[in-house]
Amino acid sequence: MKSEIFKQRFIVPASAIDGLNHVNNVIYLQWCLDAAEAHWISKTTEAQREQYVWVVLNHFISYKNPSFLGEELETQTWIDNYEGVKSERHYKIIRPTDGKIIVEATTLWCFLDAKTFRPTKITEEIARLFQ
Numbered sequence: 231m232k233s234e235i236f237k238q239r240f241i242v243p244a245s246a247i248d249g250l251n252h253v254n255n256v257i258y259l260q261w262c263l264d265a266a267e268a269h270w271i272s273k274t275t276e277a278q279r280e281q282y283v284w285v286v287l288n289h290f291i292s293y294k295n296p297s298f299l300g301e302e303l304e305t306q307t308w309i310d311n312y313e314g315v316k317s318e319r320h321y322k323i324i325r326p327t328d329g330k331i332i333v334e335a336t337t338l339w340c341f342l343d344a345k346t347f348r349p350t351k352i353t354e355e356i357a358r359l360f361q
Contacts, residue, residue, distance in 0.1 A: 232310055236268070236306070239303070240303060240305075241302055247299050253298070255293060258323060258333045259289060259291060261323060262291070265305040265321060274356075274359060278355075282341060282350070286338070287339065288337070289336070290336045294330070294333060294334065295330045302326055303324065304326050307321045307322075315342075315352065317341065319336070322335075
């Protein structure tokens with residue numbers, strides 16, 4: 231199952247720039263997490279978000295090219311597969327002006343009951359929202 235690609239564009243702010251005058255590596259990870267959250271919010275109801283939450287089990291991130299202050303970037307994220315309580319989400323951050331991939335990343339997420347914080351099987355209702 232590969233979900234539709236969720237996309238967001240934004241301009242690199244000064245707060246993302248490090249001492250080497252390019253975007254700090256940690257910021258890319260935050261942008262990936264922000265995209266995942268925005269995708270989740272765009273597909274679910276408030277009631278579903280009150281019933282379920284996600285936690286990260288691991289991240290893998292590959293830095294391909296630098297980006298700089300004022301550039302427009304696009305985050306892309308999609309769910310590649312899920313099984314039981316786990317879901318694998320992929321990301322790309324690209325620079326639309328030249329099509330260069332800045333970052334590729336994958337996060338393994340675990341689905342939790344929001345009240346008990348115990349892992350819970352991803353429901354068909356939730357899975358269908360992202361197909």
